[in-house]
Amino acid sequence: MIYNSFAIAIATVETAKHRVFIFLDNDVVPDNKLIAIAFDDAYFLGILSSKIHVVWALAAGGWLGVGNDPVYVKTKCFDPFPFPDPTDTQKQTIRELGERLDSHRKRVQATHPEVTITGMYNLLEQLRQGEPLDDKDKAFNQKALVSTLKQIHDELDAAVFAAYGWEPTLTDDQILENLVTLNAQRAEEERNGHIRWLRPDYQNPGETYVQPTLEGITTETETAITPTEQQPFPKTLKEQLWAIRDLFRTQSGEWTAAQVTAHFKAASRKQKVILDCLESLEDLGILLSHTENGMTFWHLAEL
Known part of the structure; x- marks a missing residue:
């Protein structure tokens, strides 16, 4: 360059x-x-x-x-x-x-x-x-x-x-x-939640980009876990943190930011907020994360 x-x-x-x-x-x-x-x-x-x-x-x-x-x-x-x-x-x-x-x-x-x-x-x-x-x-x-x-x-x-x-x-x-x-x-x-950041490293650091899959073709790591009944996304930061924490406590396994977003109603416009919450919960020692094949996954620290 x-x-x-x-x-x-x-x-x-x-x-x-x-x-x-x-x-x-x-x-x-x-x-x-x-x-x-x-x-x-x-x-x-x-x-x-x-x-x-x-x-x-x-x-x-x-x-x-x-x-x-x-x-x-x-x-x-x-x-x-x-x-x-x-x-x-x-x-x-x-x-x-x-x-x-x-x-x-x-x-x-x-x-x-x-x-x-x-x-x-x-x-x-x-x-x-x-x-x-x-x-x-x-x-x-x-x-x-x-x-x-x-x-x-x-x-x-x-x-x-x-x-x-x-x-x-x-x-x-x-x-x-x-x-x-x-x-x-x-x-x-x-x-629809797809933002073309001009300076992604500065504007949205740590963003996990999920490449859309062709119809009929899915991959295990890119499959969003959508519950039978989506929950409303809280308005205050404290409630948002606890809602995401409770999600991890009641659902087993590892989650991507996209999968967490899919759990809540009308949260597609709040992907950055959800990512910030995930990182805050990790800073608090409640969650841990790891990156695999360019994607970041979170899970409960106690697991």
Whole structure:
């Protein structure tokens, strides 16, 4: 994997003429006019810098000022944005292109401090529109290497379209339609308990993922133990802990988090709470756990 070892986050200016994402160096403290996104993986920089995300951000965000500059509203532009589900190869390609994009712009600005990001992207828009360049534009292009910037963006857009499984010839309206549909699908997945964590190690550490099985095919470790009559899931933490403790005391054997969840009514949205309860009961010495084939099982400590 390629990571930017000196970056602490991806940032974009809240209100700007062009929607550009860059890696912040670790000695930069973002102020309130920067939207900082806590990723140091260039894969995410690549997705956010792609045409697909920029089209979404322009449609979902706001507008401000005399120039009617777009505003990146995090709760509308980032939070509901449905990321693709790429293969490992596709993800690595996007990661490498994201790294190239960030490195190219910073290298140009280090060589020519007078070159601004706005200036680079102004000329990039001219090149994308096929507008003729005058001598001043050509001189700036030779110094800022905007033609190279365009090539990187073109390759990045193609890679991100491929990760979504979409044709790169889609119009902006078609892109938005596809993203809205995908957003609705992801919302339905989350209602059914399947959350696609962007940073699982941080957002949901210790989560046990149970791969859905094909109809008619089951495995012993993935079979949820569903009682004949599910019990209501308590509302307070204390009651939740004791309900799960009593479950283990009255039912023999080992349980996964998914199997514990299946015991309670309408608990599919509380998988994280149940996992926290299991870990708390283990901390209290009431339960013990072990991991086998990537799955975690709990049982009473006295057993």
